[in-house]
Amino acid sequence: MAIVRALRVPLRLRPRFSSLSSIAGSISTLVIGEHEGGAVKAPTLSAVEAAKYLGEGNSVSVLLAGTGSSLQDAAEHAASCHPSISQVIVADSDHFVHHLAEPWARLVQLVQQREGYSHIVTVSNSFGKNVLPRAAALLDVSPITDVVSISGPNQFVRPIYAGNALSTVRYTGNSPCLLSVRSTSFPEPTVAADFRAEKAPISQVDLSAFDEDSIRKSRYVKLTSQETERPDLGNAKVVVTGGRALKSAENFKMIEKLAEKLGAAVGATRAAVDAGFVPNDLQVGQTGKIVAPELYLAFGVSGAIQHVAGMRDSKVIVAVNKDSDAPIFKVADYGLVGDLFEVIPELLEKLPEK
Ligand SMILES: Cc1cc2nc3c(=O)[nH]c(=O)nc-3n(C[C@H](O)[C@H](O)[C@H](O)COP(=O)(O)OP(=O)(O)OC[C@H]3O[C@@H](n4cnc5c(N)ncnc54)[C@H](O)[C@@H]3O)c2cc1C
Numbered sequence: 208m209a210i211v212r213a214l215r216v217p218l219r220l221r222p223r224f225s226s227l228s229s230i231a232g233s234i235s236t237l238v239i240g241e242h243e244g245g246a247v248k249a250p251t252l253s254a255v256e257a258a259k260y261l262g263e264g265n266s267v268s269v270l271l272a273g274t275g276s277s278l279q280d281a282a283e284h285a286a287s288c289h290p291s292i293s294q295v296i297v298a299d300s301d302h303f304v305h306h307l308a309e310p311w312a313r314l315v316q317l318v319q320q321r322e323g324y325s326h327i328v329t330v331s332n333s334f335g336k337n338v339l340p341r342a343a344a345l346l347d348v349s350p351i352t353d354v355v356s357i358s359g360p361n362q363f364v365r366p367i368y369a370g371n372a373l374s375t376v377r378y379t380g381n382s383p384c385l386l387s388v389r390s391t392s393f394p395e396p397t398v399a400a401d402f403r404a405e406k407a408p409i410s411q412v413d414l415s416a417f418d419e420d421s422i423r424k425s426r427y428v429k430l431t432s433q434e435t436e437r438p439d440l441g442n443a444k445v446v447v448t449g450g451r452a453l454k455s456a457e458n459f460k461m462i463e464k465l466a467e468k469l470g471a472a473v474g475a476t477r478a479a480v481d482a483g484f485v486p487n488d489l490q491v492g493q494t495g496k497i498v499a500p501e502l503y504l505a506f507g508v509s510g511a512i513q514h515v516a517g518m519r520d521s522k523v524i525v526a527v528n529k530d531s532d533a534p535i536f537k538v539a540d541y542g543l544v545g546d547l548f549e550v551i552p553e554l555l556e557k558l559p560e561k
Contacts, residue, residue, distance in 0.1 A: 234262040234360055237296075237322065237383075239315060239329040239338060240269040241306075245280030247271070247288060249442050250330040253390035255289050258328050260357035265326075268294040270318060270412075272303035272311070286406040289396070298412040305427035306334055312341035313418055319346060324383050325360065331387040331497070332441065343385045350385040351376055355392040360384070369493045370516035390441065391499035391520055432488075440489060443472030445502045446521070448491055451478035452507025452528075452547060459484040461551045462506060468558045474498065476514050492517035506547045510535025527551075 236258040240251040251269065258267045269285045269292055271278060278299060285295045296318060302310040315327060315338065327342065329335035331353050343350040356364035361378040363386065378384045440446065447469065449462035459479065466473045474491040475484065491498055493516040503521035507528060508514060515538055518524070526539035527550050536542040543550065 234265040234326065235322070235324045236261060236265055236267045236326040236328055237315070237318060237324040238267060238269045239311075239327065239335065239342075240271045240281075240285065241330070241334055242271055242273065242278065242281030242284075245277045246284045247281055249395055250332060250390035251285075252289055252395035253393040254328045254330050254388055255291050256395055257354070257357060257386075257388040257393040258326070259291050260359075261326055262360045265291075266293045267291045268296050268322070268324070270296045270298065270315070272298035272300070272314060272412075274299055274301055274304055282409045283406070286409055292407045294407055295409045296412055297409060298414060300414055300417070302417070302422050305430075306337075307422070307425045307427060308337040308341050309424045310417075310422045311338045312345055313422075314412070315342040316345040317414075317417060318412060319383060327383050327385045329385075329387050330390050332390070335387045339385055339387050346383060346385070348380050348383065348385055350387065351378060352387045354386050354388045357386075357388075366516070369512050370519060371512065389497055391497055437466060438470070438472045440472040440474055440491070440496050440498060443498070444500050445469050445471035445504070446474045446491070446498055446500045446518070447471045447504045447506070448474035448476065448508055448518070449479055449484070449506050449547075450476040450508035451482060453479060453484055456484045458548075461547075461555070464555055465504075465551055465558075468555065468560065469504075471502075471504075472498075472500075474503075474518075476508050476511075505535055505539070506551060508535050509533050510538060 238251065238254045238258060241248040255267055258265055271281055271285060278297060282295050282297045285292060298314055303314065319327065329339050339350050351363055353365045354363045355366060361384060363376050364373050365376060367374045447462055447466040449459050453459045463473055473489055475489045477490055477492060479485060480487045480490045491514065493513040495517055497517050499520035501522045503518050503524045505526045510533055519538055524539045525541045526535040527543045527545055527547050528535055529544065529546050531544045
């Protein structure tokens with residue numbers, strides 16, 4: 208079902224920025240980029256891909272920040288990895304290493320004030336969701352979040368009611384128009400890292416006017432993360448998800464073993480996370496991660512609307528549930544009515560080692 212409705216953002220007079228309609232002819236986009244291990248992260252390239260739909264002739268700059276050789280390598284990578292990137296902007300400072308939202312939002316404001324982009328795009332992940340509203344507040348505009356389709360410089364589609372309806376939104380506010388996009392809706396193109404002989408220029412942000420006050424509001428303490436060789440849940444081609452039916456963290460290891468055999472990422476329902484079987488960064492759904500892998504395997508997952516909101520775009524969905532009326536079967540391409548405590552051991556036995 209698709210609902211079409213227009214949301215009107217009140218137009219106020221703000222002398223600092225021109226109205227979007229007046230600059231729609233010259234679209235320029237700043238993509239707030241993330242990098243790791245000397246390369247731009249795949250979701251950032253999805254944001255670049257999304258920016259293509261804002262209009263022809265859109266000049267796309269990617270903002271990367273952090274410090275050291277990893278940042279420089281990522282800048283080199285960004286300069287050559289996507290045909291739409293026309294400039295790479297680098298902010299080299301310790302302030303941006305830990306992805307704290309306050310200094311990043313201030314950085315976006317600083318770059319915007321100098322360059323005057325018509326659009327600023329980020330990915331709708333935890334980093335983007337953290338930075339975008341703060342940057343929007345500093346720039347005094349309303350952000351449009353979770354965009355899944357773009358049909359011009361100011362018309363966007365985003366899911367509402369946990370993904371049960373799609374809302375078409377027309378942005379009528381002042382420039383810049385700030386967007387967060389779902390990376391699963393804008394798959395990155397498969398281009399070789401060295402596809403381009405001529406690299407996009409790389410420039411440094413002059414941070415002399417950077418407001419140090421913005422970094423005092425939050426402080427990096429430590430990063431706690433699980434050491435795992437499994438693929439990232441947000442980008443994995445195969446995801447194996449377990450629900451409350453697993454009953455314990457010990458039993459949930461069956462899901463992890465199966466994921467290992469399939470080279471898959473592990474996902475979980477909120478019920479499984481709340482029960483303490485796995486950490487909450489594995490939660491798939493409305494209040495967790497949005498995934499769209501080639502193959503999504505759901506074991507003991509009821510298929511609550513809030514869970515389905517996070518995985519319904521998967522290419523092939525396979526569900527195993529002992530209740531033949533479980534709602535998950537309504538979205539599944541293949542369903543097996545059975546006990547997961549019998550099905551998973553059998554799969555583990557019959558599947559070859561990775
Ligand atoms: C505001 C809000 C946001 C939410 N956000 C999320 C979210 O992001 N992600 C999310 O997942 N949920 C979310 N929820 C919770 C959601 O509503 C459900 O409660 C949750 O998804 C249920 O998880 P589950 O399917 O593991 O558990 P249950 O609903 O308890 O389902 C367990 C299923 O396992 C089956 N089963 C039991 N034993 C076996 C067995 N041995 N073999 C096979 N099948 C078996 C049962 O038939 C049942 O269908 C949210 C809820 C709210 C209100």
